[in-house]
Amino acid sequence: MASNYHQGSPGFSPSYSPYNTYHSSGQWESSPSPQYQQEFPSRPPSGRRTSKNSLQPLIQDYVPNPPYRGPSPSAFSQITTFVFSWWLCILSILVSVISLSLITILLLFLNNRTIPTLPLNIAVNTYISFFATTAKASMLFAVAESISQLKWLWFRQQRTLHDIQIFDDASRGPMGALRLVFKMRARRLAAIGGAVTVLSIVMEPFAQQVVAYRQREVVVGRASVGRALAYDAGLSLDTLGSGLLVGPEWGMKAAIYDGIFKPRGVQDLIPICPSGNCTFPLFESLAFCSTCLDVTEDVSVNNPPAYPNDLKGTQQISYTIPGNGIVSFSAVFEEGNLAKGPAFVSTTVLPADLPKQVLNVPNPLMALAVLQFPDVRQRIEDGNYFNSLPTAHECALYFCVNTYNVTVTNSVPNTTVVSSWTSDSGTPTVGGALVGMEGTVDAILEPPDDYSEKNQTYRIPAGSLANLKAWLNVSMQGSMNTSFSKVDRTQWVNDDIQALNKTSDWSGLFNALATAMSAYIRNSGNTDAVNEVGGMAYQNETYIHVQWIWMALPGGLVALSTVFLFATMVTSEKKKALAWKSS
Numbered sequence: 364m365a366s367n368y369h370q371g372s373p374g375f376s377p378s379y380s381p382y383n384t385y386h387s388s389g390q391w392e393s394s395p396s397p398q399y400q401q402e403f404p405s406r407p408p409s410g411r412r413t414s415k416n417s418l419q420p421l422i423q424d425y426v427p428n429p430p431y432r433g434p435s436p437s438a439f440s441q442i443t444t445f446v447f448s449w450w451l452c453i454l455s456i457l458v459s460v461i462s463l464s465l466i467t468i469l470l471l472f473l474n475n476r477t478i479p480t481l482p483l484n485i486a487v488n489t490y491i492s493f494f495a496t497t498a499k500a501s502m503l504f505a506v507a508e509s510i511s512q513l514k515w516l517w518f519r520q521q522r523t524l525h526d527i528q529i530f531d532d533a534s535r536g537p538m539g540a541l542r543l544v545f546k547m548r549a550r551r552l553a554a555i556g557g558a559v560t561v562l563s564i565v566m567e568p569f570a571q572q573v574v575a576y577r578q579r580e581v582v583v584g585r586a587s588v589g590r591a592l593a594y595d596a597g598l599s600l601d602t603l604g605s606g607l608l609v610g611p612e613w614g615m616k617a618a619i620y621d622g623i624f625k626p627r628g629v630q631d632l633i634p635i636c637p638s639g640n641c642t643f644p645l646f647e648s649l650a651f652c653s654t655c656l657d658v659t660e661d662v663s664v665n666n667p668p669a670y671p672n673d674l675k676g677t678q679q680i681s682y683t684i685p686g687n688g689i690v691s692f693s694a695v696f697e698e699g700n701l702a703k704g705p706a707f708v709s710t711t712v713l714p715a716d717l718p719k720q721v722l723n724v725p726n727p728l729m730a731l732a733v734l735q736f737p738d739v740r741q742r743i744e745d746g747n748y749f750n751s752l753p754t755a756h757e758c759a760l761y762f763c764v765n766t767y768n769v770t771v772t773n774s775v776p777n778t779t780v781v782s783s784w785t786s787d788s789g790t791p792t793v794g795g796a797l798v799g800m801e802g803t804v805d806a807i808l809e810p811p812d813d814y815s816e817k818n819q820t821y822r823i824p825a826g827s828l829a830n831l832k833a834w835l836n837v838s839m840q841g842s843m844n845t846s847f848s849k850v851d852r853t854q855w856v857n858d859d860i861q862a863l864n865k866t867s868d869w870s871g872l873f874n875a876l877a878t879a880m881s882a883y884i885r886n887s888g889n890t891d892a893v894n895e896v897g898g899m900a901y902q903n904e905t906y907i908h909v910q911w912i913w914m915a916l917p918g919g920l921v922a923l924s925t926v927f928l929f930a931t932m933v934t935s936e937k938k939k940a941l942a943w944k945s946s
Contacts, residue, residue, distance in 0.1 A: 449932050452508050455501040456928055459921050462498035466491055467914070470573060474909040478576070487574055487907065495570035495917065499563055502924045507534040509931040510543070510556045516938060537561045552934065555927045559920055566920055572913040578903050586641035586898035588634035588769050589885040590648035593892035594762075596827040610834030611827070618883040619835070619876060623862050626875035631778040632882040636900055639774035643898035645766055645781060649808070649821040650881035652763035652783055653873035654722050658755045661685045662734070667749040672699050680748050682734060684755055686717030690734055692842060699743050705842040707864040708734045712840070718759045724785075727759035728828075729835040733869065741847045756869045760835070760876060761785060764808055764821055769898070784811055822892075839863070 469490060473479065481490065514530035530543065530553070540560035547554035596612045610616065621629055634641060665681045668674060674696040681691035694704035710732050718730040738751035763785040769778050786808040806823040841860040866872050885893060 449928075452505040452928055455505040456921075456925050458501040459498040459505075459924070462494040462501070463918060463921055466494045466498075466570065466573075466917075469494075470909045470911075470914075473574075473907045475906060477904055477906050488571055491570055491574065492567065495567045498917065498921060499566045502921055503560060503563055505928045506556045506559050506924050509928050510534045510540075510553055510560075512931050512935055513551075513553045513556070516934065537564055552927070552930055555923065555930075559924050559927060562916070562920055566917050569913050569916045573910055575908045575910050576905050577908045579906055580640065580901035581904050582899050583638050583902040584900040586634055586636045586638075586643065586771070586900045587895040588643055588646075588898065589632055589893050590646050590767075590896050591821075591881075591884040591893050592649060593822040593824075594649060594827055594884045595822075595824050595892050596830065598826040598830045600826045600829060609830070611831045614883055614886075615831065615880065616834075618879040619838075622872070622876035622879040623859060626866075626868075626872045629875040629879045630882070631776070631878055632885045633776050634769055634771055634898065636771040636774070636776070636898075638900040638902045639771065640901040640903065641771040641898050642901070643767075643769045643896055645768055646896045647764055647766050647819070648881075648885055649823075650763055650765040650783075650885070651728070651760060651877040652765070652785065653758065653760050653870075653877040654724060655756055655758040655870040655873050656722060657869075658685045658721070658757055659752065662752055662755045664749055664752070665689075671747050671749050672743050674743065682753070682755075684732055684757065686714060686721040686757070688713045688717050688732055688757075690732055694748065696743065700741055701739065701743060701747065701845070701847075703848040704739065704748070704845055706736050706739065706845040707843040707860065709842070709860070709863060710840050711836040717757070721757055722759045724759040724761050727761040728832055729760045729839065731758045731760075731839055732756070733758070733863070735864070736845075739845060741845075758869055758873045760873060762806065762808060762821075762823060764810075765881070769896075784814070 469487070473487060478487070481487065510530060511534050514534075537560055540557035543557035544554050544561065547557070596615065598609075598611070634643065661684070663683050665683055668678075675698070677693050677695050679691060679693055681689055683689060690708055690710055692705050692708050695702040711729060713730050713732055718724045718727045722730070724730075733756045734753040735755075736748065736751075736753045738746045739748060740746040763783050765783045766781040767778055768781050769776065771777070805825050806828050808821040808823075810819060838859050841857055843856060843860050843864045863872075
């Protein structure tokens with residue numbers, strides 16, 4: 364039988380280990396002596412479990428033996444002894460507070476700034492993670508020690524030994540701390556420490572969430588885009604009377620051809636934007652505008668024959684279009700068939716008041732009427748000029764003043780016409796006597812009466828205007844025969860007319876013409892009558908935005924753990940308990 368006997372201690376009686384400490388039932392070589400069973404019974408004498416009222420405090424108040432009879436310690440000595448008992452916990456809380464303070468200082472320095480290059484090229488979140496982890500670890504050390512100290516205070520009253528395990532588990536991690544919270548039900552100081560331990564799980568994620576990376580635009584330079592105050596090609600009126608018509612300058616011709624041959628690929632003037640993201644104030648510029656109207660339902664054939672199938676030889680055919688315009692052409696018939704006739708006809712020879720009457724454009728740069736015959740067939744009885752009306756359009760191109768809104772986003776320019784106006788006094792006509800606006804030979808576009816900037820006018824010299832108008836009227840007029848028409852000799856199809864013949868979207872075509880021609884006259888490299896509109900070049904930059912609300916939990920936990928530690932210290936001092944903590 365095991366025993367503990369200390370020799371050399373007079374009057375000391377041996378103490379025996381309890382019956383169930385090392386042996387279980389049935390493992391004794393011989394039955395225990397009656398004396399052992401009396402001193403260490405295996406169960407309560409009554410055979411019942413120990414009641415709560417029969418429990419005794421595990422720890423008694425400390426009373427010096429023999430009592431201390433020396434001089435009373437000074438207040439400073441008492442405070443020093445008190446603080447020294449808790450110095451490691453106090454230091455841990457200080458480390459936690461300093462770590463959070465360093466995070467706050469770092470965030471105050473970086474807030475709304477671009478991402479900096481920190482020492483050792485360590486990312487901002489790495490620093491925050493390091494300090495947050497340090498704050499959490501040091502905070503939990505003080506909390507765990509405080510919970511352990513409260514354990515000893517807890518057992519100054521009648522408690523079950525099972526509570527020791529609850530307190531120990533609470534000082535080791537969140538799961539045990541959660542059990543302690545439910546055990547104390549927020550009625551005890553220890554529940555605060557358990558709550559801090561449980562909530563510390565999300566302390567680092569919350570600290571990481573404080574930093575948000577956002578995008579903003581910053582000005583990095585100047586941008587520019589052209590605006591035209593006039594269109595002056597430097598051409599003289601003398602060229603119209605010399606018999607040698609040269610037309611407008613090559614750049615303008617190229618712009619017109621762009622609009623005719625690739626209307627879907629026409630681009631407006633591209634601004635100079637070094638950063639790829641630019642904005643400009645609204646500005647006005649001399650430009651070209653267009654309008655088109657589908658008049659198919661209002662076209663009528665003049666003097667249709669009674670028997671179309673009997674037509675022979677060359678016949679003159681004409682149609683009346685809205686505005687009292689007449690479009691006429693000749694066709695050759697033979698033996699019930701169409702031998703030669705147009706599939707497309709365009710003309711710029713129209714009544715002077717037709718554009719204003721039909722299109723609401725008083726004096727256009729060019730007015731055009733177009734007839735297309737998709738249903739005309741070789742056999743007259745299958746389809747002819749008399750029983751199937753053509754599709755008809757009337758269009759106009761004219762000078763105007765546009766207000767532009769220009770932006771560039773990710774190197775993609777976007778030009779929008781916000782508003783537009785034109786002068787009612789008209790465009791000079793082409794002829795022996797050039798009639799200009801306000802009695803001059805130059806065309807001058809003046810703002811409307813209700814316009815704010817009435818002093819700004821836009822000028823088109825007579826020579827430039829007359830050459831452009833004459834060349835457009837000649838280039839856009841013509842016809843194209845059907846594919847089955849008979850010809851006497853090899854003929855080259857006019858490129859302009861061939862492109863127009865394939866057009867079905869006339870509004871789109873004329874809009875492309877106006878856009879291409881406007882971009883040309885707004886290009887500062889093409890004329891001296893252009894000035895630049897200044898804009899701002901922006902660049903996207905990533906900056907740090909501090910979301911302070913996420914610091915509430917880490918800061919609150921550190922503050923709560925500080926209060927918890929000092930409350931534990933004060934409670935222990937009031938109860939004259941030694942600072943055993945986790946010892």
